[in-house]
Amino acid sequence: MSTKRFQLENYKKYLLNRNTASSVVVSYIENCIVTEDEAAKHSFHKIMVHNWPGSHMELFETLMDYFQSPFTPVNCTSQGEITTFYTSSLNFVMKVMKHDFMFPYQRNMFNLDLLFNDRSSADCFDNRVTVDDVVAGVVSNRLSDKRELDLSSFDKDPEFLEKRIHFYKLSMLSQYKILMIRMGRDTKSLNLSNNNLSTIPVDLLNFFIKGDLTAINLSHNEIPALSELQRISSKIEKLWIEGNPLCENLDPSTYVKNIVMRFPRLTELDGITLNQHGVMLPFFKNFLETPDRKTKMLVEKFLTLYFAHYDSNRTKINNFYDAKVTLTINTPFTDAEDAALPSAYALFSRNALHPMKRNFVAAKSNNKMYRNVDACVHALSALPKSEHDPTTFSVDVLRHDKKCMILVVDGTYREKSFDPGQPDRYFRFRRTFVFNIYNINANSVYHINNEMFSISFATKEQIDSSFKTPIRNMNSLTLINPEPEERESISRAFTHVTQLKRTEVELRLKIHSWDLRSAIKEFWDELRKNKISADKFIEDDYDDFSDTSSLIDEVD
CATH class of the missing domain: 1.10.8 (Helicase, Ruva Protein; domain 3)
Structure with missing residues (x-):
């Protein structure tokens, strides 16, 4: 080791160019590469580019594409007409030498100068550690006990920022083969979000798809088209791709259909669970507050089951309610509209246009507040048969703690007319559910303790934007108008x-x-x-x- 260090000192701050790159120097560098010289790994070489017109990232990508040799730049700066950075990659240095210290870009030929062995790792990082060690430490710290590897915003990792390591491209991780083989073996869920990816990093994914990888997060990148997803293993069960350009011009139905066709084992898309028929309700992400995953799962299950029962067999919704539930149904219909509507609306709802009928003082006058589960289900079952459009739903979780959850759902539903001469009726609704939470045998049980149900006519714009695609039956394996x-x-x-x-x-x-x-x-x-x-x-x-x-x- 001491001999190698002494030999390395002979080339301390050695300026390499076309004239000084002798066969002796080339032979020494080649020997360091073959023997994996430990001292050479701690040596950093200064790369100097004259009159570079673009950004640092463009420089790194251009150099790597042209020389076909990966490198990890350190401490990149521009002063006057010279852009400089450091690298410990001897393979990259050798490629520059073999290309005669020049590379073309946009019809121009740029000169490169190398100051060989200009700094040590201790000079760059304040301690004796290699770039490989730093990268291995960052990646290892991002692997959780649950086998989730979080590589999101990888280039902005605090360790890289502190040491001024420019990890400008996530696919650079593929050059750390031993590290990634170990990560691929241990990782079940991989997060690649917020990495400015315009293509799927196949070289990197190859380390994981041979292992137990079943979940991958590609959200908030720059992936342009669904065709890029063909590069991902079809055994994926959980996938996140929201926030990419490919999502911008697709309606929810087409989006889900195309994804599910590509990934037959998919159970969760963008954090939303697909049911057993490959169907998801896209409105579940429209929260007033961003709740945790448990809240999302709970709300999804409730809305899917509740409205499936409500639109098919309404008597079964009693299982959702507390025995002492309180329900009110409110409408703003005029007398003429009430007369034209089914009588259940007038019989079971309180009309906002008739204040005297909304008096809460005397119990006798408050006969349209339903105070137990049987009365509640009876009133709701008396309303005409309905069909809800989940794509119109807006869902707000106002509160969720250990004792209570408050859920507000707005949307559109229709009552289909059995008279060929009469059109369907469309309504806008708001349902506020207040859940009480009970603990039974260490399990949390949710029951609706209060519900406020408001109904009004849907506007023309709301009607025009609803029921555009067939709504799948959430409780059957039925295909409606199958393609x-x-x-x-x-x-x-x-x-x-x-x-x-x-x-x-x-x-x-x-x-x-x-x-x-x-x-x-x-x-x-x-x-x-x-x-x-x-x-x-x-x-x-x-x-x-x-x-x-x-x-x-x-x-x-």
Whole structure:
């Protein structure tokens, strides 16, 4: 070691250019690279570029593209006509020497000068540590006990800023092979957000996709198109890509559909859980306050289940309410509008245009405040059958602590007319839910203790912007107006489960309006009763259908 250090001292602040880059110097540098000289790793070489017209980042990218040699610049500055930075990469130094200390850029030829061994690591970092050591420390500190590796805003890490290390491109991590092999083995969730990525860093991802990686966060980058996502492993289960240019011109339905087609195992998109049919409700992110993940999950589950029951079998919503719940329903309809609407609106709501009917002083006059779960469900069930458009919802979480949660939901719903000569009625609503939280066996149980339900007519603009895309039934595996790709996917699934021939599969699905649940139930019932002939199946060994029964239990 002492000999190597002594030899390195012979080239202290040695100016390398076309004239001084002798065969002796070249031979020495090549020997350092081959032997992985430890002393040389602590030596930093000053690169000087004359009359560079662009930014520092443009300089780094241009040099790396031209010389095809990765390097990590340190302490980059511009003084007068000279831009300088330091690097400890001897491979980069060798490439510069082999290219005769020149490189072209925008039809100009730029000169490079190298001050070999100008500084040591102690000079650059105030202690004897290599760039590799610093990078390894930063990356290792970003791996959590839950196997989540957070590389977000990587170039702005405080350690890099303090040591003036310019980690200008995240893909530079791929040059640290031993470190990234270890990280790839240990990482389950990878966060690459806020790194100015315009393409998927495939070289970097290759270290992770061979391991247990099931979640990746690419949000708030510069990824321009969905086609870039083809570079990501299809086994990903959780994906974040919001805040990229590819999201700007896509409506929620198209956005979700294209993503789900690419990632068949996806269970969560942009922090929102997909249900078992690959459907998500995009309004769940419109919070007044940004709540924690537990609140998001809770609100998502509640709204999905509540409005699915409310629009299908309203009597089942009693499970959401506390036994002593209090409900009020408020409307602003005129007498003429009340007369034209179903009588339930006038019978069960308090009208804001009739103050005397809103008197809270006397209990007898306050007969439209429903004070228990049975009265509440009865009043809500009396209102006409509705269909809500989740894409119009705005959700505000006003409070969520250990004892209470206050949730406000605004949106649009319609009542379909059974009279061909009458149009559908569209309403705007606001529902304020106040939950009491109880602890039972270490579990938190949420019940609605108060609800305020306000209903008014939707404006023309609100009507025009609602129900633009078919709303999937949240409680079934039904496809509404399925497209060819959707029909193909569900047909393949049904074939895999039943082993029926394709013609029989499509016939059964069409009979059940592409409702996979009911089609499987009918198939299972007929199979148990031996009503399906052998010629309907693809092959003869169709006796074992244990997986089918378990699937039916699961979807139920």
